[in-house]
Amino acid sequence: MTLRGTVRTSYEVLTSRFGPPTFPQVDDGGLPAEDSTLWLIDTPAGRVHVHNWLDVTYFLKRPAAETRWSIQATDDAALPWIYKSVTGSTAAFSAGVHEFSRYSTRVSLARGYVTYLVQRMIALRERGERYDQGSREHRHQIELSRHVGHMALQVQQIVHDVEWAYADDADRRRWTTLPMPQLADEPESQHWHRWTRWTYRPVPTDSRPEGGDPDLVGMLRRRARDQVRFRDRILPANHRGPTREGKVELYDEHIGTLLTLADTALPDTVEQSRS
Incomplete structure (x- = not known):
């Protein structure tokens, strides 16, 4: 577990979102037994x-009073969950x-965001399935799940375009010869990632006949x-109700996340961070 960022x-x-902190514990005199404050939070992407x-x-x-809190996790996929909660x-x-x-x-954060979207898609769908299929709430949750799934696929395409652009010939050969993923005893989100890969x-394009695109920020x-235009086209102002809202x-939220990810001062890849 390593430092991933701050909020x-x-x-x-924090106490309104997560309850009392995990540490400090209180000693026999009613005083905190530790000199720091810590929450241990289990997210769909792991413990944070x-x-x-x-x-x-x-x-x-x-x-x-606002204070800067550090976020430690095993990878970047937990960061969107913490920010969403807080x-x-x-x-x-x-x-x-x-x-x-x-x-x-920027690539690792984009991957983390894709994982968050897939996990949220699954959570929305499962929430909808708890309601009667003819109910409005069932349709509402299932519809939101479908939209989140489309968002995940779109960002995953961007990630794969960048990965392909930076891959060498050996990596590309391994990628193109992957066997078709079979249904297995694994989390649905993990199968989704293997299937989309x-x-x-x-x-291929004129400028890049081998395909792929290294311009992560531009994509x-x-x-x-595109999402702004899509939102305005499919969500006419005269259609009111909880599903539209x-x-x-x-x-x-998705548009804001994409723009902030594009504008944050980070290297696109590990190779760029070393140069």
Whole structure:
């Protein structure tokens, strides 16, 4: 588990989202037994530590004061979940890591965001399946799940285009000869990733006859512009209701996430971070 980024928020917000901190424990005298404050949070992407070196007595005196909290995790896929829980949106999650980019790149953050979208797609669908199929809530959750799934596929295509552009001939041969993924006893999100990798086909262009595209920033910005047009076309203003409002919120958050990911000062790949 390594430092992945930070989030600025208050002790009050964190306790409202996650309950009391996991540490410190209180000793026999009613005082905190540790000199820092820590939450251990289990997300769909794995366990996360949200930590500050100040002890809890500092925060109990000023619970509404904003402070920088570190986020430690095994990879970047947990970051969108923490930002969604704490701020209500994934839009700024990539901006939280630009000062701590030792382990993160724009590609790794894009991969993490894809994993978040796939896990959210599954969660929305499973929530909808708990309702009667003829109910409005069932249709609402299933419809939102489909839109999130489309978003995941679009960002995954961008990630694969970049990976293909930077791959050498040996890596490309291995990729194109992957066997078709079979249904196995594995998480659905893991199967989704294997399936989309197997179905990826690079599209040749005049400038890149081998296919792929190294311009990650440009592709993210173009996808954000496309999503603005798509949102405005499929969500006419005269259609009111919770499903439309849910879609608007989804697309606004997705567009913001893509633009912030494009604008954050990070290397695109590990190779660029070493140059």
